[in-house]
Amino acid sequence: MEAKPRLIPFDAATARVEALVAPLAAELVRLAEASGRVLARNLRAAAAVPAANQALADGFAVRAEATLGAAAYNPLDLPLLAIATGDALPPGTDAVVALDAAEPSLPGHIAVVEAVAPGQNVMRRGATAAAGAVVAADGTRLAARHLGLLAAAGIAQVPVIRRPRVAILLVAIAAVDTPDANAPMLRAAVARDGGIAADAEVLPRDRPAIAAALAAVEADMALLAGGTGPGADDHAAAALAGVGELAFHGVALLPGESAGFGRTSGGMPVALLPGMPAACLCAYELLAGRAVRRLGGRDPALPYRVRRLRVARKLVSAIGVTEVCPIRLGPDDTVEPLPSLAEIGLAAAAAADGFVVVAAEREGYPPGAEIGAYLYEDA
Amino acid sequence: MEAKPRLIPFDAATARVEALVAPLAAELVRLAEASGRVLARNLRAAAAVPAANQALADGFAVRAEATLGAAAYNPLDLPLLAIATGDALPPGTDAVVALDAAEPSLPGHIAVVEAVAPGQNVMRRGATAAAGAVVAADGTRLAARHLGLLAAAGIAQVPVIRRPRVAILLVAIAAVDTPDANAPMLRAAVARDGGIAADAEVLPRDRPAIAAALAAVEADMALLAGGTGPGADDHAAAALAGVGELAFHGVALLPGESAGFGRTSGGMPVALLPGMPAACLCAYELLAGRAVRRLGGRDPALPYRVRRLRVARKLVSAIGVTEVCPIRLGPDDTVEPLPSLAEIGLAAAAAADGFVVVAAEREGYPPGAEIGAYLYEDA
Numbered sequence: 001m002e003a004k005p006r007l008i009p010f011d012a013a014t015a016r017v018e019a020l021v022a023p024l025a026a027e028l029v030r031l032a033e034a035s036g037r038v039l040a041r042n043l044r045a046a047a048a049v050p051a052a053n054q055a056l057a058d059g060f061a062v063r064a065e066a067t068l069g070a071a072a073y074n075p076l077d078l079p080l081l082a083i084a085t086g087d088a089l090p091p092g093t094d095a096v097v098a099l100d101a102a103e104p105s106l107p108g109h110i111a112v113v114e115a116v117a118p119g120q121n122v123m124r125r126g127a128t129a130a131a132g133a134v135v136a137a138d139g140t141r142l143a144a145r146h147l148g149l150l151a152a153a154g155i156a157q158v159p160v161i162r163r164p165r166v167a168i169l170l171v172a173i174a175a176v177d178t179p180d181a182n183a184p185m186l187r188a189a190v191a192r193d194g195g196i197a198a199d200a201e202v203l204p205r206d207r208p209a210i211a212a213a214l215a216a217v218e219a220d221m222a223l224l225a226g227g228t229g230p231g232a233d234d235h236a237a238a239a240l241a242g243v244g245e246l247a248f249h250g251v252a253l254l255p256g257e258s259a260g261f262g263r264t265s266g267g268m269p270v271a272l273l274p275g276m277p278a279a280c281l282c283a284y285e286l287l288a289g290r291a292v293r294r295l296g297g298r299d300p301a302l303p304y305r306v307r308r309l310r311v312a313r314k315l316v317s318a319i320g321v322t323e324v325c326p327i328r329l330g331p332d333d334t335v336e337p338l339p340s341l342a343e344i345g346l347a348a349a350a351a352a353d354g355f356v357v358v359a360a361e362r363e364g365y366p367p368g369a370e371i372g373a374y375l376y377e378d379a
Numbered sequence: 380m381e382a383k384p385r386l387i388p389f390d391a392a393t394a395r396v397e398a399l400v401a402p403l404a405a406e407l408v409r410l411a412e413a414s415g416r417v418l419a420r421n422l423r424a425a426a427a428v429p430a431a432n433q434a435l436a437d438g439f440a441v442r443a444e445a446t447l448g449a450a451a452y453n454p455l456d457l458p459l460l461a462i463a464t465g466d467a468l469p470p471g472t473d474a475v476v477a478l479d480a481a482e483p484s485l486p487g488h489i490a491v492v493e494a495v496a497p498g499q500n501v502m503r504r505g506a507t508a509a510a511g512a513v514v515a516a517d518g519t520r521l522a523a524r525h526l527g528l529l530a531a532a533g534i535a536q537v538p539v540i541r542r543p544r545v546a547i548l549l550v551a552i553a554a555v556d557t558p559d560a561n562a563p564m565l566r567a568a569v570a571r572d573g574g575i576a577a578d579a580e581v582l583p584r585d586r587p588a589i590a591a592a593l594a595a596v597e598a599d600m601a602l603l604a605g606g607t608g609p610g611a612d613d614h615a616a617a618a619l620a621g622v623g624e625l626a627f628h629g630v631a632l633l634p635g636e637s638a639g640f641g642r643t644s645g646g647m648p649v650a651l652l653p654g655m656p657a658a659c660l661c662a663y664e665l666l667a668g669r670a671v672r673r674l675g676g677r678d679p680a681l682p683y684r685v686r687r688l689r690v691a692r693k694l695v696s697a698i699g700v701t702e703v704c705p706i707r708l709g710p711d712d713t714v715e716p717l718p719s720l721a722e723i724g725l726a727a728a729a730a731a732d733g734f735v736v737v738a739a740e741r742e743g744y745p746p747g748a749e750i751g752a753y754l755y756e757d758a
Contacts, residue, residue, distance in 0.1 A: 085610070128723055144660065145564065151560040151563045152557070152560040152725060187411060234463075281524055345502060345531070
């Protein structure tokens with residue numbers, strides 16, 4: 001049996017994870033498949049959008065100057081040039097009189113009863129994008145509105161960062177016949193972070209078997225859950241060291257202190273996650289998830305927004321380790337601490353509205369203290 | 380040609396949309412497929428989780444009382460009961476001495492050099508969930524942490540609200556040969572809102588053809604984009620009225636005033652969306668999306684968080700209509716107005732960090748005014 005691994009500070013661990021991982025290469029995908037993907041370079045409009053001055057209302061194309069002085073008591077006779085929303089304006093016209101601002105007149109004519117300004121009810125040629133203008137910037141995570149704009153600019157395929165394929169390896173729990181919680185949890189978290197999780201593979205608590213499985217993985221990253229502790233039966237770190245390099249093993253993070261990170265000799269990043277589900281979740285969220293997000297071109301930071309709130313009751317945390325403390329939102333921008341992840345496991349996370357990451361040098365926060373809470377916002 | 384449709388207030392329109400739509404029925408899905416889905420009833424643990432008092436550290440199971448007074452200068456001799464994280468505690472023990480708090484001793488014995496308290500390094504039987512306790516509540520949108528907890532509770536299938544299948548019908552743009560922006564945009568928005576969008580179908584600007592297409596749709600909802608204006612060639616509203624009921628057509632919403640809503644005689648909700656892309660996006664986001672989200676059991680409200688911010692420069696909006704004004708985040712919790720959606724189309728949405736929905740009775744906001752801005756947060 002080995003001694004407890006030396007723990008590196010949490011901030012050092014996140015810095016190592018981010019330094020060991022770089023965004024994947026780009027691939028071309030059809031616009032219809034590009035939602036949520038991260039653009040790999042600036043995209044420019046080949047031609048002006050819209051391609052011509054374009055009607056924004058159903059009505060009649062006019063030269064605005066010719067409507068000067070038009071009013072209900074002074075209808076002005078103009079040629080009838082019917083136009084529908086989206087149509088290009090005919091040559092010599094620069095505005096659209098809406099249907100209800102004109103009345104029928106002689107055949108081929110209208111009586112305009114409201115003056116219009118030049119450009120009224122018109123989107124000018126190139127107003128959405130001049131020819132050659134950037135319509136979506138490198139690094140944009142493509143949402144509905146970007147896809148609409150790219151389609152309008154005639155762009156049918158887009159270069160995006162490849163989605164990371166993530167292998168999930170589970171080292172069998174020692175003795176208790178507990179249903180596995182980690183595989184469905186990690187698969188969902190990987191998908192949320194833009195990755196493609198493979199079906200989980202269960203490994204025996206055996207160093208050569210774990211090493212062989214790591215060496216055989218065909219993916220952009222592997223999550224290896226379980227077998228990370230100091231016990232005689234824990235081989236995850238040694239197996240990774242044997243087939244590559246172990247950047248760290250043991251983090252001053254609670255729960256999650258047996259987490260580690262490294263890569264195989266082939267350069268594939270491998271995150272070591274504790275086997276206990278609450279610690280596994282925590283180590284994924286705070287460490288491994290950063291790598292998945294970064295591989296896929298996303299911001300590696302936690303995918304939750306931070307809100308400044310006040311602690312309603314004393315929030316207690318362990319000194320010397322960065323602790324993840326689940327919280328619930330209370331009235332008037334306050335947070336209530338929940339029982340810890342160590343105490344009640346995943347129930348603490350499932351019941352929480354979010355969590356506070358308490359720095360190692362703190363023992364918690366007194367009532368009334370202002371803290372930055374990460375909020376799940378998936379209710 | 381008809382007169383401009385009478386516009387109903389935006390709040391009345393959203394109330395009508397929500398009243399016309401109800402969540403779909405539940406279906407059973409495998410836990411592995413349940414990420415992001417909305418739970419259709421409370422789920423309870425069949426048995427206690429964990430099923431036994433469980434070690435939270437690698438070490439030795441002990442009766443805590445027997446370690447009283449243990450110290451480096453006073454090692455206490457105890458029977459060796461090696462235990463790994465996750466193991467059930469043997470009968471008669473109630474705590475775990477970590478590996479580094481004990482030393483080798485006579486065969487079958489350890490010398491404990493640190494006292495432990497009862498329950499130390501142990502998760503108690505049922506601490507995560509008592510037998511029969513609710514582990515996930517009706518209406519929960521299942522995230523990674525919920526899936527982990529459900530798996531730990533031995534739940535392999537979950538009842539979730541069915542994902543709405545959404546048909547997309549596009550009425551051809553009148554004259555300009557513009558690439559369609561609406562189909563890729565709407566498909567991405569529907570997917571974000573939990574729906575399953577079918578491939579778009581393009582229809583001629585012809586009332587019987589639109590009516591026939593609506594009547595033939597096999598889906599939980601249809602989005603009909605284009606043909607919503609007051610022009611002679613606009614048949615969307617009349618076609619819907621012909622095959623069902625039109626709840627409203629014309630909303631005091633800018634852009635998006637030609638939007639409408641109704642349902643077919645078969646009871647399928649149909650949203651009428653303007654054909655111009657910026658107005659189409661806006662009418663989807665503020666009206667139709669509510670129906671998609673509600674069908675799938677989600678909160679119908681806008682899927683963006685609201686942040687209280689200050690207007691850096693005067694924000695101008697049209698009086699008498701609810702206006703969607705794109706904004707960019709500035710320094711020090713301020714927002715900068717961008718050119719309007721009417722002026723530059725989707726480029727305004729694509730460049731924005733979010734938007735402000737300005738009520739009909741306001742002409743905008745003066746510099747320094749506090750507003751609630753919806754933020755995209757997909758950067």
